[in-house]
């Protein structure tokens with residue numbers, strides 16, 4: 169009796185593979201764990217289970233060979249606009265939100281942070297219509313302006329920038345709201361920045377600033393040297409009006425001073441905020457971005473920005489290493505939003521993974537002013553896994569060949585489960 173129970177137990181143990189998926193033979197880049205080497209990665213129950221030199225294929229329900237490719241944590245885009253149709257056309261402020269699943273997963277982005285498209289008056293609508301429906305994980309910087317970015321006029325309404333109310337909403341939604349956004353202001357005063365920082369202090373979260381119109385009454389140097397706190401973010405760091413170079417083309421020393429105090433510099437490429445004549449000398453002289461982000465909206469998507477991988481490829485061709493480009497798109501943004509469950513591949517992390525191909529050839533890239541930079545490398549996405557599920561598979565690597573399946577009916581595409589509610593990203597916890 170006892171023996172038969174043991175046999176039964178043993179047979180069920182052996183019948184159940186240890187892992188759901190094992191991804192074999194890719195060059196793993198995991199900056200948090202300082203890994204840049206060929207490794208196998210195993211996934212179980214939506215989490216990273218193991219990263220080792222050799223994990224036998226037999227231990228998993230599915231083994232996928234990825235030699236010659238780069239396996240990285242699912243990319244995190246720190247600056248996106250995904251509040252679809254927040255009010256009217258939402259174009260006057262320059263941002264036109266698009267549903268995240270239409271652009272993110274296909275380029276390896278598994279988490280987007282919406283940068284202030286909503287404010288405290290329409291965050292609930294944003295959550296209901298986008299955040300709760302998307303397969304892409306959506307987090308948010310809450311705009312200090314009450315209605316977010318419905319158009320330029322309303323974004324100038326200082327009377328509706330309530331630090332206490334914004335902070336309270338952020339604290340009540342601490343699983344989604346990662347920070348406060350200040351953006352697009354044209355006035356001569358510091359009010360929006362000061363209210364944003366005040367809200368950030370109350371809720372103990374970072375503030376991201378788009379400086380709007382650069383005015384002599386409120387110098388940029390003062391923003392990054394005095395007004396912002398360590399851990400706050402200046403986005404659009406290679407935007408033309410940013411004082412970056414002296415007459416001899418040398419980087420201005422205050423930039424390094426600001427970085428030393430802990431101010432973070434984010435790309436936020438967008439439709440009008442990235443120039444090679446700022447970025448190329450900056451990277452060459454030792455001022456790469458802390459984080460690489462898109463500022464994606466319906467305009468930037470179809471102009472020089474294109475997508476997260478295109479922006480990452482620009483920095484590769486400017487001389488940043490692939491390792492650093494991956495760090496700036498994974499573990500660094502995860503740290504900024506204080507989330508330790510994404511942006512890396514430690515055992516127990518959420519199984520968000522992108523498998524990238526580094527193409528060599530003649531390529532070209534365009535900045536926000538329409539200027540071109542030639543290059544020889546470009547990143548492309550092969551496979552995206554989000555919360556342990558295949559959500560994008562360019563070359564059918566996770567699929568069986570049609571002529572080996574025999575007589576097959578509808579077998580279902582593992583990268584597309586259309587059933588309601590399927591494939592939602594797992595919620596994360598954000599540290600205070």
Ligand SMILES: [Zn+2]
Nearest residue numbers: 263283438463
């Ligand atoms: Zn933006």
